[in-house]
Amino acid sequence: MxxxxxxxxxxxxxxxxxxxxxxxxxxxxxxxxVGFVRSVSVEGRAVEVHLRLPTSFCxxxxxxxxxxxxxxxxxxxxxxxxxxxxxxxxxxxxLINRGMAAGLGYRGTxxxxxxxxxxxxxxxxxxxxxxxxxxxxxxxxxxxxxxVDVAALTLGDLPAGERTTxxxxxxxxxxxxxxxxxxxxxxxxxxxxxxxxQAELVLRRARSVRISVDGNAHFCRGLLTTRYPGSEADQAPxxxxxxxxxLTVSKGTHP
Numbered sequence: 001m002x003x004x005x006x007x008x009x010x011x012x013x014x015x016x017x018x019x020x021x022x023x024x025x026x027x028x029x030x031x032x033x034v035g036f037v038r039s040v041s042v043e044g045r046a047v048e049v050h051l052r053l054p055t056s057f058c059x060x061x062x063x064x065x066x067x068x069x070x071x072x073x074x075x076x077x078x079x080x081x082x083x084x085x086x087x088x089x090x091x092x093x094x095l096i097n098r099g100m101a102a103g104l105g106y107r108g109t110x111x112x113x114x115x116x117x118x119x120x121x122x123x124x125x126x127x128x129x130x131x132x133x134x135x136x137x138x139x140x141x142x143x144x145x146x147x148v149d150v151a152a153l154t155l156g157d158l159p160a161g162e163r164t165t166x167x168x169x170x171x172x173x174x175x176x177x178x179x180x181x182x183x184x185x186x187x188x189x190x191x192x193x194x195x196x197x198q199a200e201l202v203l204r205r206a207r208s209v210r211i212s213v214d215g216n217a218h219f220c221r222g223l224l225t226t227r228y229p230g231s232e233a234d235q236a237p238x239x240x241x242x243x244x245x246x247l248t249v250s251k252g253t254h255p
Contacts, residue, residue: 054223130171135206151199156181
């Protein structure tokens with residue numbers, strides 16, 4: 001007897017939830033939060049998504065990453081049989097949309113203009129996202145205990161369940177860095193702990209990265225609402241950091 005598979009109805013909410021896992025590589029925010037999802041249409045098992053960007057000249061490699069990641073995320077939704085993801089109003093929209101529809105990949109779409117690989121570009125922004133998350137977690141702890149020995153901090157010292165802690169753990173997992181309680185919080189890009197005397201400098205550099213990421217996010221949100229009036233309704237409010245602390249960290253005694 002042939003088993004009858006249940007009819008899996010696809011909902012717009014499921015599609016939007018999948019799109020919420022797609023992160024803008026430069027802003028380190030879900031494309032659903034920054035308002036880059038213009039529309040979602042579901043008919044049976046077929047899904048069509050339209051995306052938009054703050055300007056028509058946003059970098060083509062960033063645009064491709066967003067469209068490609070969105071296509072992959074929606075394709076993985078149970079019950080979805082066909083997916084169309086298109087980018088609107090970009091100077092390379094036609095090229096990107098044709099390449100995506102034909103399954104050409106990044107190199108096949110852009111030809112000689114394509115970089116050798118997008119993997120390193122993605123990794124660069126993942127490292128920046130981790131650095132920014134590291135600074136947020138440390139600064140949040142310094143607000144409650146200004147005398148904390150930053151150089152000696154481990155993940156187990158961070159408050160469990162806090163937004164900044166959870167965000168840091170996610171970024172570390174993405175990079176393959178350890179997430180156990182004994183792992184140091186303040187680390188270089190390669191995961192090694194800086195010498196105690198370097199702790200303040202490492203945190204200062206991390207703060208500059210975080211300010212850059214946050215500044216870009218605010219700027220792009222503003223550009224989007226200028227280009228598409230009313231799109232602010234599609235943007236989720238950003239958690240606002242309180243004023244920065246004076247950056248002088250405690251230098252404890254270390255082996």
